Amino acid sequence: METYIREEKTYMDGMPCPFLCHLQTADGAGSVYPAHYHSYIEMLFGLSGEFQIYLNGSWHGWKAGDLVLISAEEVHHIYARSKEGGSYIVVRFMPEFLQGDLTGTGIEKGYLRPLLSPDGLQEKVISQEELTGSGIGMLFQKILKETGEREYAYELAVRNHILGICLWIIRYWHRKNPELFDDTVGNRELFRALEPALAYMDEHFRQNISVCYLAELCGFSYSYFSRSFQRLMHRKIPDYLNSLRVAEAEKLLISTSMTVTEIALATGFGTSSYFIKIFRRYKHLSPRQFRAMLSENA
Numbered sequence: 198m199e200t201y202i203r204e205e206k207t208y209m210d211g212m213p214c215p216f217l218c219h220l221q222t223a224d225g226a227g228s229v230y231p232a233h234y235h236s237y238i239e240m241l242f243g244l245s246g247e248f249q250i251y252l253n254g255s256w257h258g259w260k261a262g263d264l265v266l267i268s269a270e271e272v273h274h275i276y277a278r279s280k281e282g283g284s285y286i287v288v289r290f291m292p293e294f295l296q297g298d299l300t301g302t303g304i305e306k307g308y309l310r311p312l313l314s315p316d317g318l319q320e321k322v323i324s325q326e327e328l329t330g331s332g333i334g335m336l337f338q339k340i341l342k343e344t345g346e347r348e349y350a351y352e353l354a355v356r357n358h359i360l361g362i363c364l365w366i367i368r369y370w371h372r373k374n375p376e377l378f379d380d381t382v383g384n385r386e387l388f389r390a391l392e393p394a395l396a397y398m399d400e401h402f403r404q405n406i407s408v409c410y411l412a413e414l415c416g417f418s419y420s421y422f423s424r425s426f427q428r429l430m431h432r433k434i435p436d437y438l439n440s441l442r443v444a445e446a447e448k449l450l451i452s453t454s455m456t457v458t459e460i461a462l463a464t465g466f467g468t469s470s471y472f473i474k475i476f477r478r479y480k481h482l483s484p485r486q487f488r489a490m491l492s493e494n495a
Contacts, residue, residue, distance in 0.1 A: 216290040216355055218344040223248075223282035232274040232451045232491040237289035238313075239267040240362060241275075242337040243325075246283015249276050251491065252321055254480035262325030264333055266366065269313075272447040274491055286337045290359055310388070311370060312363055319370050327369065336362050387425055390415050394422070402441040403465040408434055442466060443479045450488045457484050 207214045217237070223229045223246065232251065241250075243261040250257050250265060251274040259265055261283070267273050269292050277283055292313050311319055328334070336358045343351045343358070394411040411434070412422035427433055432440075442464040449460045461472035476484050 213291070215294045215352075216288070216344075216359065218286065218288045218340050218355070220244075220284060220341060221287050222284040223277035223279075225282045226277050226280050229275040229277050232272060234270055234272045234448055234451075235289075236269050236291065238269050238292055239273075240288045240337075241265040241267070242286045242288075242334060244284045244286065246277060246279040246281065248283060248285070249278055250274065250322070251276075257322045259322050260325070262328065262334065264323040264328060264366075266312075266321050266323075270444065270448070272444075272451060272491075286341055288337065288340055288359065288362075294356065295360065295363060308367055309363070312367060320373065323366070323369065331365055333362055333365060384429060388429055390417070391422075391426060391429065394426070398438060398441065402438055402445070403463065405465070405467075406438060438465075439475050440479065443476055446472070446476060446484065447480075447487070450484055451491055460484065 207217055221229065221241075229248070241259075241264070243259055243263045243265075245261050247258065247260045250259060250267075252265075252267065252271065257265075258278070295309055295312070340355055340358045343354045393414040397411065397414060398406060408423065409419055412419045415422055417425065423434065426437075430437055446460050446464045446466075449455055449463065453460075455463065457473065458469040461467070461469045464472070466472035466475065473483055476487070480487055482490070
């Protein structure tokens with residue numbers, strides 16, 4: 198089986214680049230870039246042609262004028278559908294590139310949380326029709342121009358344009374699903390209190406994690422922690438852990454030749470049968486089908 202190595206950060210003068218931008222072209226139909234993942238958040242804006250992208254467990258069609266958002270560490274595969282190929286602008290940036298709370302209250306971090314989250318609760322492909330009048334296409338063009346010309350203080354201009362795109366996306370999501378954005382002062386304080394547990398799960402999801410221990414990390418009782426977590430994250434703790442484990446399993450399926458059983462054990466599922474059941478629930482196909490599908494389209 199052909200495997201794909203995790204795409205590493207790009208370095209310039211010995212330092213990791215906080216953002217990257219380039220024009221991607223395809224000369225005809227076929228795979229533009231094989232299944233891969235990286236630590237950058239990635240945004241694509243179609244200029245010509247039609248494409249499809251594997252993202253969050255399914256294939257999505259997109260075309261000129263559409264916007265695609267890819268979370269950090271999210272497995273994705275891009276395929277050109279048009280016989281004449283096509284082109285699109287690629288903008289990548291490190292998640293921390295967005296962070297920096299000028300108010301000191303956690304407000305900005307709360308706004309950005311849906312954008313930084315790898316879950317599938319939000320729409321990742323936004324059509325040209327939805328983008329009408331947004332100026333998003335112009336912002337992508339400005340980022341491409343700034344990174345190409347590299348004039349004095351171009352980094353500030355690029356960050357400003359990226360934040361402009363992110364602001365539009367967050368407001369668009371808020372209009373579509375306001376119930377997922379109950380960003381009150383109380384919720385912001387509660388989220389800060391839950392951060393030790395979230396950080397622990399992100400780091401130790403491969404292990405058997407006790408909810409009681411997570412509650413202790415936050416100084417909460419078991420019941421209050423469970424209720425608070427579900428209220429803020431819109432999912433139960435086992436579902437959140439399983440989403441982390443499935444995301445890691447996706448990476449191992451495309452980047453290694455490990456067996457399904459080995460991946461089940463490596464990602465914290467315990468048994469291959471339970472792993473297959475949960476993976477199918479999230480991705481709508483079995484781990485073997487997932488691996489075969491992305492190998493065939495490489």
